[in-house]
Amino acid sequence: MYSMNVEIPFETERHAKIALNSVIQDEEPRAGTHIERKISVERNLLKVSWEAEEARILRTSAQSLLQLLVLVTQTIEQFDGLE
């Protein structure tokens, strides 16, 4: 079993929650192999943990989530407080 834990600090708790609620809806379907992803927010920290049978599956899941989180961060930077 492989596992990975990541903590991403956001400027505010609100931003961390926005990030959480932007990515939590889509669970990746994995036929045949076990993978579990948990996401939570603690103050301004977005915490993600993975557990998977195969390292390769863990890597793809982590990579795709991190890419999406970069996108969320850019969206927050450019569009928060826009009037």
Place this chain on the structure above:
Amino acid sequence: MVIIVGFEGSANKFGVGVIKDGEILSNPRDTYISPPGTGFRPPDAARHHRNVALRILKEALTEAKVKVSEIDAICYTKGPGMGAPLVSTAVVARAIAQLWKKPLLGVNHCVGHIEMGRLVTKADNPTILYVSGGNTQVVAYSKQCYRIFGETLDIAIGSCLDRFARVIKISNDPSPGYNIEQFAKKGKKFIMLPYVIKGMDMSFSGILSHVTKLAKTKMGSEEEMAQFKNDLCYSLQETLFAMLVEVTERALAHTGSTEVLIVGGVGCNIRLQKMMEAMCEERGARLCAMDDRYCIDNGAMIAQAGLCAFNAGVRDKLSDCSITQRFRTDEVDVIWRIDYKRIKAGVI
């Protein structure tokens, strides 16, 4: 006054549209184009969407000249489509909805095409031919549902054309279908191809295998080969479009409607429009067709279908705003359209 921002990104195009009560305020789009001889891979299209999303959103807002406070809701494509591009698009829409504290609505991509077609062409109750790279359906409205009368049994017609373009290595810019149409104009000889209609459904994969084999086994001088390419494009278009027109005609006879609406990327094809027009004329119907701005996937169509649902009181919880690769047209509760016949008859 209701203002909706729509995000579309279910395949290789990313678009954001702003609609104000049925008026299109802006509708910028960016297309991911793969090199000749190759199709687009979903991860590449998703990366493209992530790279252009925020720029396109800014363009849409600037051109529409709307303030964030005036926007009523954000809409995005829930499905059907390719997973990775759908997710990348949905993530931006979800973040924006939260940042601006707006309701978020998931829209069926096919219903988006249909509502956009009805808006742009002013068709009231058309029989719809929806033809694109991922879908081929003949649809008509009945009792709060866009019912599918006929559809493809295997690949979409656009997929058949795109993949044939790959076989004969023609450019994907601006789109494979557009380039096939240009080659077809120079076609002189009609080559007999399989014609596959089963009841109201169509099949394209066998035709694709057949033309692929013809293209790969033909030998000749450079000049002969060039003309053969033109003839194949011409024959393929004639055969495929005849199938579409046949099924649409039968659906039209069944529904008794007086309008035919063509939507989806393949709907830009002028030859298809001409063939459909000839059929419509014979039946005393009106053809409603559009140009590439609205036929091809765009953000405004998602905003428009979202506007219809929003005005009818539909609201989604943020936690329900997922994406789904499979989402049939007839799964949507079309509560914004009324069944006039039943009201007149006093049934409801």
